[in-house]
Amino acid sequence: MDTLPKSACEACPQFNANGLKKLGINTTEFDFVVALAGNPNTGKSTVFNSLTGLKQHTGNWPGKTVTRAEGGFEYNNQKFKLVDLPGTYSLLSTSEDEEVARNFILFGKPSVTIIVVDASRLERNLNLVLQVLEITDRAVLCLNLIDEAERNNIEVDTRSLARDLGIPVVATSARYYRGIPELIQTVSDLANGRIHCKPHRIKNIPENIEKAVQKLSIELKKEFPEIPNSRWIAFRLLEGDRHIIELLRKGEFVI
Amino acid sequence: MKKDNIENLIALSNDLRWQIGDDFHDNLTEGIYADAAEIVSAAVHKKDEKGKLRFDARIDKIITSRTWGFPLMFLVLATVLWLTIVGANYPSAFLGNILLDHIHPFLKTLATNIGFPIWLNGFLIDGVYLAVAWVVAVMLPPMAIFFPLFTLLEDFGYLPRVAFNLDNLFKRAGAHGKQALTMSMGFGCNAAGVVATRIIDSPRERLIAIITNNFSLCNGRWPTQILIATIFVGAVVPQSFSGIASLAAVIGIAVLGMGFMFLTSWALSKTVLKGEVSTFNLELPPYRPPRFWKTIYTSLIDRTLIVLWRAIVFAAPAGAVIWLISNLHIGDITIAAWTIDLFNPFGFLLGLNGVILLAYVVAIPANEIVIPTILMLTVLVTGISGGAGAGVMFEADSANATGDILRSGGWTLLTAINLMLFSLLHNPCSTTIYTIYKETKSVKWTVVASILPVIMGFVVTFLVAQIWRILA
């Protein structure tokens, strides 16, 4: 649990180029489900294409992808199903345009979540990243568009990021296949439990909310001792999320 | 027991929510951003504080400027269309030559030699094969030019700027600025445009965008516009201007389509879909130089496959139907001739004719086959010996020959103009209708979206025809 994730390339075993097979849309049997989450227009579909060899439409405007797409790849004899999602700004909203993405990230039970962010607009993208980290502890940050950040003279220290976020960080430039091998290796390591994450939990929360969340969390844990992310459920209950309330009533927790 | 506990839990959360008040979401988001700021300050180093590249800023200034914004948009549209119209001629002629003039006779002989019965021969090769071949020869080239160009613009980051520039017009029509994006997608394919409306987050504006998407000329209709404009509009001006005139006519129809889109949005939001626009926010991404060859290559391969697939799925059965209705008889005459007679008076009232109306009924599955159907049916009723026989859908060898056939079918400039208008204003193709149903999950709105444009088509062509006749 305590092994701090380092920047992927140093921590992980070497990428094995021969072990990679792009499977296209052939996803009938697979060992792991990998979700691609992230703000709109950060290059999720581009990452998806470079991993699966498919041709999901990409385009330089937010909202190009509006439906979920699936594809697969095989790495070291394990099959991964990759799910490309529409971009989303937040998991806290209830807006319809983000429903597909939100539902899959929250209830689709991905084995690993790749969070794709725009390296030049990291602060804005972290809003979603920090929310995802409240839910899952198997995630990797794909610091995409790194070529653009370099052109803009923006330097991102991936080690410091990985330390603060508690998850592995891989810098990529998906359009030019830069960093994709490292990303595959990291996903495989996460899926097989070779890397353990210690995800960041939101700290700067006003006292009254924090108290309410704790109170609810404790009650939740009493009722469902096994759930890992009672804090997130408490957030959603405070927000009055009907979906969560229904799930509670049914007593089934998919997350 | 457990049930009670859970109800208590929910009640507790309600109480707590009331205590916290409605600032919960504000506070939480502010908290998350505060965390984000801390993390970023440790990890990100900017060498200079410029938020945006000078290059980007300069392009943006021009593209969204008061003087240049709108002319530029128009220029871009015109250039794309011009390249499509001019560029598609050569490959179209080439493909037509191979598929229709060489392979078709070859297949015919082959079938006869193998010993196909006449009806099967006609049905398969004159019906199905020719429909597919026509679609490939006429549809593929414009699309293979249009889409790569469009994708280049899309990858560059131009589309959101169009939405940005036009939003105020959409606002006045009671619609959402992102409708400009879905409308642009509709220029490719209306079904894709309808799915793209998911980016519009309020149901009312989304419904408006879905219903009006059909006013974007889709790729199934561009070739009709281009062909008819070349034959009839290009012919009324001196030879040296005919290219410009037909281009202007096609652009005119496209722009008219946008006009109808605004008008219908406005009318809908004043009547059945009343309400103000709730929210509008649009992220303007940075410009990204597209990867020229890669884009061209992928969108070419991509589209080719899709078009071929559609051609086979839709055009083939339609081709078969055409062959059937022109070879099965009611009494003395074929079903086709009988229906044409039935439609003729109404067609005349609209400045069209029975042939065109029947063609539109047959072509509900795919707009692509409207023109070949019209040609074939015209030959059938006029009895001239242009085509290859009853029920044979064909591409006349050149635009001129096509024109001759149509003129002998009684076509005038009015028929041509009204056909262009009707091609803009008629029901969406079956794929689009199905997509609309899937997206709205409502029979009512699907019916509205399908019927409304036809009614508008009838009204507009009717008015044009009467006024034309009064003035002429």
Next chain:
Amino acid sequence: MYSPVWALSLFIGISILLFLLFRPEKGWFWAIRKSNINNQKIVIEDILKLLYHSENQDKILNINDITTSLNEPESNILESVNEMARHSLILIEGENVRLSESGSDYALRMVRAHRLWEKFLAEKTGFAESDWHHIAEKKEHELTDQDTDYLASVLGNPQFDPHGDPIPTKTGKVADIKGIALSDLDVNHLGRIIHIKDKPDIIYKQILAENIHIGSQVRVVEKDSNRIVFHCEGEAFKLAPIIAANITVSLLKKEYISEDNVARLSMLNENEYATIIGISKEMRGESRRRLLDLGFVKGANVKVDLLNPLGEPKAFLIKGTSIALRNNQASKILIKKD
């Protein structure tokens, strides 16, 4: 027999007829349909609400009051009153009419439906604020108890409607509003608007037109018998005391935001920099959340990124991204120019 002129005239004739039949609101078709709908239920429910609101202000009404307050033929009202008495929704004591216990319950359910629907309109739709009341006034008669409960759960069981009026709970509990009228707030005292009366219509529209809304902070700077001058979200307002009396405020001890220099994002000029100090309470529901998610949070820096050839929307640079907003949204984001 066919002539284009003749065809055209016929067409115009038919169009005019269709217009007269189906034009919105005033079309003959709608008028005929409306007159055929049995509206006794609506009248009964309106009387119940009227009685409920009056009793809340300790006023007892008689039948005459009811007929003058409702815009219905007297015979309809009398018939409905009889019907209500028969179902013991009301008690008639001489001339006076009072709500019975079951009548009270019924009235509370109506109020709940009305206020929830207003909340729904505010949070989830784009209807203008001045239309909410009228739409809810129609809708409340159509909602069943299940509908209202569902609505409440969708909205997260809200406690107050967008005017600040409490929404009765399912069991009939009503929260109190603790506050004073704006006209009673002393000079230099701070308050937060917690309630704006949506009746009478003329005064409510006037308040809305001034762009005053629930949740914003006010500070009275001047006050005499003719007018009250106060600052609110960076603007100065002058109101007659009778209008100010329709606004309820809660007293604030300390100032949350220093009000100097407060402006609205829509007023930011090119090449100026500003810091966000908050989003006005008028921005609600989904739209508010989206703005927050896009980074329009307290303390963030903004500047104008792009002007528009048609004036709006303008694009603002926030957290490194260019986001276009229409003026009516930008005017609800409060900033402090640097």
